[in-house]
Amino acid sequence: MSEPSRTVHVIGAGPAGLMAAERLARAGVAVVVHEAMPSAARKFLMAGRGGLNLTHSEAIEPFVGRYGAAAGTVGAWLEAFSPTHLIGWAEGLGQATFTGSSGRVFPRAMKASPLLRAWLGRLGELGVEVRTRSRCSGFRRNDDGLAWVFETPEGERVERPDAVVLALGGASWPRLGSDGAWREWLEAEGVVVEPFRPSNVGFDVAWSAVFADRFAGEPLKPVALTHGERTVRGEAMVTRYGLEGGAVYALSAALREAVARDGTAVLTVDLRPDLSVEALAGRLAKPRGKDSATNWLRKVAGLSPAAVGLLREIPGDLPAGADKLAKRIKAVRLTLTGVQGLARAISSAGGVRLDQVDQGLMLTAMPGVFVAGEMLDWEAPTGGYLLQASMASGVVAAEGVLGWLETRPS
Known part of the structure; x- marks a missing residue:
């Protein structure tokens, strides 16, 4: 078998980068993956601690609608790598999946680590080289193109691949490696990058000290949350600063704005x-x-102590009449006074504007440089939508690289 004639470097070993690396390696391209952290896919592993949510089983039309303003673009990515493709890919790695009652799809192991081990093993079999502790510090323009610079334990290393896939993540959970430092390099080349904003994040509420002390860490479930014209059913979690949880995250973009x-x-x-x-x-x-009011409301209305406490956070006494009390229970109005920052956000909005890349996710200002994952300006709620789109974008970027290389002389 002949050696690959082209080399592509993928910068960032998260789900988008690793998926791009796999597709490229299967096409016979030599692939090197750079990861600044000591190990690959740290955010992926963190996300899987409570049960790795791979994707969602809902019909494709509402699925695509979860991506809001970016639905048209992300919908095209999902045509290349759909939820069905993702499930088949995971099961091909020996990780059986199941669909929960909420429609979310999980690996039966309910953890990310077995899937990641199998994935890295497959990449090794395909000849992909993964270099950890290899932090990209930018690039230099030479007469023969871009020279990419990496800081490694052995010192500076300069690489000149035939193409590059950037999969460096957004700016949430920066301690896991996604710090958004790449923004300066790209903006210097004329690439328009939207400011990062927290997504899938909690919101501040001015709880009383009594409520915060008593109920921080307690769930409110099941609840329906409404903001504007949109209502979401699910679960919320009381925190000392305010409120978080899946139902809150589903509304986080509109609430943030x-x-x-x-x-x-x-x-x-x-x-x-x-x-x-x-x-x-x-x-x-x-x-x-x-009965005390709390016990009575628990018995007749099915309210938890935290739910009763929330009712009492509204100024004034609880309504005396059954009709008025029912209306209060059905519509507790909370004023959110602030948004938690990027360090506490599950994901981020902002990033490389979608009009800065072509259909293959190549930067129009930087031929041969492709972008995937949360570096791009899209957002989605939790529930499998984040990971699905990230991995799909990796597939699209890899196909974009292959198409671009075909047009270049060997």
Whole structure:
């Protein structure tokens, strides 16, 4: 078998970068992956601690709609690497999957580490070289093209690959390697990069000291959260600073923009989304007897102590009448006063603007340089949508590289 005649370097060993490396290696290209951290895919491993959410089983039309303003672009990525493709890919690595009651898809192992070990093993079999502790510090322009500079334990190393895939992540969880330092290099070349903003993040609420001390760390479930015209059912978590959790994250983009625009945002919490106001009022019409308010609301309305505490966070006494109390339970209005920062965000919005790349994700200002993953300006809620789009973008970038190399002389 002849040696590959082309070399591509992938900078960043997260899901997008590793997927690009796999596709390129399968096409016979020599691939080197650079990772600044001591090991690959640290954020991927962190995300998998509570059960790795690979993708989601919902129909493709609503699935694509989860990407908001970027739905048209990301939808094209999903045509190249769909949820069905991702499930088949994972099972091809020996990682059986299952679909949970929420529609989310998980590996049966419920952890990221077995899948990552199998993946890195496959990449090794394909001849992919993974260099850890190899931090890209930018590039230099020479007469013969770009020379990429890496800081390694052995000193500076300069590489001149035939093409480069940048998969350096956004700016969330910077301690795991995605610090957004690449922004300066690209902007210096005329690439337009939107400012980073926290996504899938918690929001500040001015809890009373009593409520924060008593209920921080307690879930509110099931609830329905409403902001504007959109309602999301799921779970929220009380924290000392405010509120977080899957249902909050699903609304985080709109809530973030409202806080930025108005200084605050209003979030309406339905503590019993499975009951109508009338049905709930019927239950609340039962005599309280000698029960405390908390015990009575637990028994007749099915409210947890945290939910009752939330009702009491609203100024004034609890409404006395069953109808009014039912309406309060069904619509607790919370004022969100701020957004947690990028260091606490699961993902980030912002990054390389989508009009700065072609359909193969090559930077139009930098031929031969491709971008994948959270470096690009798109966002999505948790639930499998983040990982799905990141990996799909890696596939699209790899196909873009292959198409571009075909046009270049050997």
